[in-house]
Amino acid sequence: DAKTTQPPSMDCAEGRAANLPCNHSTISGNEYVYWYRQIHSQGPQYIIHGLKNNETNEMASLIITEDRKSSTLILPHATLRDTAVYYCIVRNDYKLSFGAGTTVTVRA
Amino acid sequence: EAGVAQSPRYKIIEKRQSVAFWCNPISGHATLYWYQQILGQGPKLLIQFQNNGVVDDSQLPKDRFSAERLKGVDSTLKIQPAKLEDSAVYLCASSRGQGAYGYTFGSGTRLTVV
Numbered sequence: 001d002a003k004t005t006q007p008p009s010m011d012c013a014e015g016r017a018a019n020l021p022c023n024h025s026t027i028s029g030n031e032y033v034y035w036y037r038q039i040h041s042q043g044p045q046y047i048i049h050g051l052k053n054n055e056t057n058e059m060a061s062l063i064i065t066e067d068r069k070s071s072t073l074i075l076p077h078a079t080l081r082d083t084a085v086y087y088c089i090v091r092n093d094y095k096l097s098f099g100a101g102t103t104v105t106v107r108a
Numbered sequence: 109e110a111g112v113a114q115s116p117r118y119k120i121i122e123k124r125q126s127v128a129f130w131c132n133p134i135s136g137h138a139t140l141y142w143y144q145q146i147l148g149q150g151p152k153l154l155i156q157f158q159n160n161g162v163v164d165d166s167q168l169p170k171d172r173f174s175a176e177r178l179k180g181v182d183s184t185l186k187i188q189p190a191k192l193e194d195s196a197v198y199l200c201a202s203s204r205g206q207g208a209y210g211y212t213f214g215s216g217t218r219l220t221v222v
Contacts, residue, residue, distance in 0.1 A: 036211075043112075043199050043213025044151065087150060094139070095164065096211060098150030 004088045009103040012082075018075040020102055022088030025069045031092040033064060035073045037084040044087065044098070047073065078106045110134065112214035114200050120220045126188035129217045133181070133202030139163075140177055141211070142185050143199040151199055157183065158205075190221045 005023040012018040024033065032051050036044040048055055048062045050071075055062045061074040075082055087101040113132040121127050133140050138159050143151035154173065155165040159180040168175070172191070177183040187194055197216040204210070 041215070043201070043215055044211075045213070046210050085150075094156065095153055097153065098143075100148075100150055 004090055004099055006086075006088050006099065006102045008100065009105070012075075012078045012104060012106050014080060014106050014108050015077055018078040018082065018104060018106070020073040020075075020086050020088075020104065021070065022073070023070045024088070024090045027068050027090050028092065031090045033062065033068075033071050034089040034091055034096065035060070035062065036087045036089065036096075036098075037082075038087070038101070039081075039084040047086075049091075078104075080106050080108060082106050112200055112202055112212050114198075114214035114217055116217055117215070118218045118220075120222060121190055123192055123221050124189040126186065127190055127219060128184055128186045129198050129200075129219075131183045131185070131200030131214060133183070133200070134212055137202035137204055137212075138180070139203045139205055140183050141201040141203075142175055142183070143201065143213075145197040145199055145216070147196070154185070187219075190219075192221050195219055195221045 032049050034049040035047040038044045047059050048057055050062045050064055064071045083106045085101040085103050087098050089096055115130050140157045142154045144154050145151040154168045155175050156163045157177040160177050173187055175185045197218050199213055199216040201211045201213040
């Protein structure tokens with residue numbers, strides 16, 4: 001699977017949008033971009049995934065650049081409960097390979 | 109639907125002892141995964157089952173770790189003998205199939221080896 005690069009940490013103000021970047025410059029044409037998050041003492045939780053087009057669901061939006069070498073996860077209105085480690089994963093087969101992720105802290 | 113159930117939630121053992129973890133996946137999910145998560149790191153896949161067959165165990169330390177999924181439902185992961193470096197959270201996940209996007213994870217078992 002292609003390697004991803006994420007910032008180790010970021011802060012966000014409650015009620016504001018949180019934009020989480022991810023670089024995946026070696027992504028190939030059939031690889032999907034997945035986002036999971038892990039709240040303290042819980043297992044990872046699926047957020048969203050996409051191939052080429054931007055995607056939106058009730059949790060977040062995923063913006064993938066036209067060359068697919070990077071993507072951004074957007075949490076539109078961050079709450080304190082969104083404090084977690086967010087993982088960006090590139091997947092082309094049945095395996096999910098997690099990196100270290102980005103620790104997001106939402107502050108009141 | 110009920111989530112992925114794991115037990116025990118916590119376990120403390122001495123090195124060289126044995127330990128077993130249990131996982132009950134979501135009903136109807138054919139694929140089951142065991143991950144190991146060391147503090148400060150992302151989860152690492154240990155083994156994947158499709159029904160009761162092993163699909164991938166390339167990252168499983170087979171000299172001390174074993175896993176089974178009898179009847180294609182519940183699964184057990186065992187460590188014997190445990191080492192200090194096995195201290196980690198062991199996560200179980202399941203999905204409808206190998207290509208399914210929605211893995212559902214359990215809350216994990218936190219193992220401390222002293």
